[in-house]
Amino acid sequence: MTRTKAMAWAGGASYLLMVGLLVGGAPRAPGMVHAAGALLAVTLLAGVVRRMPLLALALALFGSTAVVVGAQGPVDERLAAYQGRFLSYLAVDLVLGFVVATCARRASIAAVAVSFTVQFLVIGGFAHGDDLTGDGVIAVLAMAASCMAGLLSRERREHAAALRTQEVAEAVTAERLRIARELHDMVAHSIGIIAIQAGVGSRVIQTQPAQAQEALRTIEATSRQTLSSLRRTLVALRQADGGETASAQSSLAPAPGLADVGRLAAATADAGVRVDVRRSGRRRPVPADIDLAAYRIVQEALTNVVRHAGTGYCRVSIDYGDEDLSVEVVDDGCGVTGNVPPHGFGIVGMRERAALVNGHLSAGPRPEGGFRVAARLPLPDPSHAAVEAR
Missing domain, CATH: 3.30.565.10 (Histidine kinase-like ATPase, C-terminal domain)
Structure with a gap:
């Protein structure tokens, strides 16, 4: 098990421990204290969120629900105890936004549906009177905000990836055109001279051997020069992979001008x-x-x-x-x-x-x-x- 994975699992275990201490150690504390504790405790899931975001969402949903359901005390004190406690679901919404931003769309939709169902079942079961409407509206707005932030982050990342892909494709195309121009300009002139000299030599080889010999010398010189230029081009292309030896690099001649x-x-x-x-x-x-x-x-x-x-x-x-x-x-x-x-x-x-x-x-x-x-x-x-x- 790698160190990062071990730290992620340790963070998940620490989160569950902190939720247990929060619920069992201070059951009569005000609801805002429980909500603040749940928000702070969710930071322990940072390692799990990066490696397994869906598991982190499940842990956050379990912990926040435990904070809401685990309240105790007399009935006349329970309303005061529950006041603001549903805000602990903000920790779930933070993780939900990360899930929407990074996971596949089908998994994100399932995560939103499960989170919505659990939150509203708990809020419907524990909210009282007018608080039911207010808590429900706040939960919807918080969940919508987290999902919207996740969608914007996903779109920005996908757009950046598309731009990088387009830049790479344009760079490859530009490099291919540059190589094509170099090869065409370098080879076409030499091949044209070779073709003409070969035709001259073939016509006069019987009647004017000296002129035919001169044509062959021109063909040889032009061919050697073209081979040297091709070799320089190939060496320059190989340098991108770092596989060219120092001796080959030192033999490169400057570009013509x-x-x-x-x-x-x-x-x-x-x-x-x-x-x-x-x-x-x-x-x-x-x-x-x-x-x-x-x-x-x-x-x-x-x-x-x-x-x-x-x-x-x-x-x-x-x-x-x-x-x-x-x-x-x-x-x-x-x-x-x-x-x-x-x-x-x-x-x-x-x-x-x-x-x-x-x-x-x-x-x-x-x-x-x-x-x-x-x-x-x-x-x-x-x-x-x-x-x-x-």
């Missing part, structure tokens, strides 16, 4: 699309989430150029403004055609990335031909960022 756009442009050029990178404004460090979002938007836009534009040139513009960071990818290709799969997630993912940092993204064909992707990502106030850095 705008500083890596040059390398991204070189990889895109290997796929047959020359990228002209233009930077303007005062170059400075930007928050990591904005840096990553801008890089992923450029990466996905270049992937779409390689896969769908049908052109050999595009321009990437990066502008460091005073209040926002602007990135733009423009090509002079065929724009959106019927060959683009309707189930792609590229533009959707770019919009989500921009929205996550309170930015805005627009994507669509240009009037003069080609396609344009432009994003504006707001930057924090430098003075505010400096205060936070302290």
Whole structure:
């Protein structure tokens, strides 16, 4: 038997002992004394209430009824002895409120019915004259108040549990979307380059072995880079379980950013699309989430150029403004055609990335031909960022 359970049983036994002393030791005491004694004695049932609320209600109902029924004395003194003694049932109502708040609805309804029946049978049998109506009304009001408090507590607890469940579900959904965006942005660009280089290599392997060999080297390098990125993502996911070793954690590379756009442009050029990178404004460090979002938007836009534009040139513009960071990818290709799969997630993912940092993204064909992707990502106030850095 655990210590908590032993203390609960000891409290129940002490309650019964105190009720016995109250009834047998002071049978001629005023009713208010018995009522106050019953209310104080019910605190001994705190351990039982937490573990077995229905048993605690039964004990409180038995004890309060014993206090009412156990009065003795001459008939002419009995009215004075019973005056206020029905208030001992307030102890029952306190336990009843806890039962309504914590137990199943069917058990709560049964507890209320039993408590109501016992109280009114005792009050009807021992109240006299006009006191019967007054005592009955007080008992009904007290029981209704305790039940209402229990119902409000139950509803508040159920509402809090529903909110926690909703928050967990929203967090899981947000994390799934984040992982989906990362995998899509990370893999789609590399797979597009690999597919194009594989096609080039297969066409020239007989006539131009040197070019085919160069295509294979590009495929190998791109594949290794993609595998490394996938490994970093998987290690980051495993870290949530605390099961990653220190050596694996130390091998993690920082997340890519705008500083890596040059390398991204070189990889895109290997796929047959020359990228002209233009930077303007005062170059400075930007928050990591904005840096990553801008890089992923450029990466996905270049992937779409390689896969769908049908052109050999595009321009990437990066502008460091005073209040926002602007990135733009423009090509002079065929724009959106019927060959683009309707189930792609590229533009959707770019919009989500921009929205996550309170930015805005627009994507669509240009009037003069080609396609344009432009994003504006707001930057924090430098003075505010400096205060936070302290």
